[in-house]
């Protein structure tokens with residue numbers, strides 16, 4: 066069956082690529098046996114009995130087809146083939162040019178200076194901030210997961226907030242403690258709802274500032290405002306997972322040149338605590354991906370055939386005696402061929418006929434994306450939290466700031482990581498190891514692709 070999807074991953078600091086090719090499982094054994102994958106220095110060919118699909122990569126890099134460099138082929142399944150290929154050269158400029166750039170967008174807050182509202186506990190609707198207008202609503206002046214260090218630095222004077230000021234970030238707002246109602250309890254730097262005792266924020270210095278978590282607040286609009294009543298997080302524009310990750314990384318403190326840790330916390334609406342520990346490889350991950358269903362293109366008769374025939378001829382010269390994992394060199398370029406068949410029933414003669422066959426060649430176009438590679442742990446029950454106390458304590462001890470995000474954000478992030486984890490496991494040929502956590506990617510996709 067034809068190639069349905071090709072995904073290629075590359076860490077910009079490495080000189081090799083991982084390739085994953087997916088196809089619909091094939092019931093026809095003969096057809097399955099006639100399939101071959103050819104790797105040449107400028108691309109990868111998926112060769113079926115009646116047609117070929119060629120993914121040209123020569124623009125982006127030169128693949129090393131020297132047998133000594135090694136082409137690693139994973140044991141193929143009925144519908145997936147993974148290859149690891151070393152590269153001779155990477156054309157960074159071409160790669161960047163063909164890559165979608167997703168830049169970080171500013172957070173949007175629907176609340177403005179002319180709107181009056183009260184802030185209540187999202188759990189019991191207890192009023193925490195009485196109805197008022199904020200005359201100065203701004204994003205946080207710096208990117209930080211630790212607003213305490215900004216408002217109350219140890220070596221400088223604190224930044225006292227006026228009653229009308231409100232700063233906002235990913236999942237918190239910072240206001241003056243003077244506007245808090247008497248229905249809160251402050252204890253050991255924590256701010257709780259006095260009625261249901263939900264933790265709603267932290268003090269950033271007595272009389273200086275107070276940080277309230279967006280996901281614990283309910284907005285009660287005042288008077289004639291157009292503001293809808295509901296969770297405060299609804300007043301923030303919804304973030305895609307790409308944007309969420311970009312914001313998290315922007316605020317995070319790197320632990321080395323190419324690694325950053327994110328220690329995320331959330332509380333499920335029923336009160337269950339979740340921790341997510343992410344070790345993010347920030348050296349640029351590049352992904353090249355074809356459209357999702359290449360099979361659709363095959364219904365169109367090949368008008369591209371002619372333009373590829375020349376190129377094809379050269380490859381066919383070497384196809385005659387190619388066998389599994391064997392490599393051969395033509396006069397000007399090395400060439401590797403991988404047979405997907407175990408039986409050698411494809412006669413050289415039959416293959417030679419390909420010269421005269423007018424086998425259509427379909428070009429597979431790939432698009433570039435940036436992203437990051439992540440090793441992560443998720444602890445979402447008391448048992449999991451208790452079993453991993455040591456690791457959690459280690460991250461705390463080593464000074465990784467903990468950021469509370471909303472439950473919705475964590476679930477969005479987890480869903481994306483779960484989906485990509487399956488892809489990465491096949492692509493990178495990773496054996497699952499619970500102790501070492503999960504490995505996945507976040508791929509930065511523009512909104513129009515989602």
Ligand SMILES: [Zn+2]
Pocket residue numbers: 186187188189190191258259260261262263
């Ligand atoms: Zn409450």
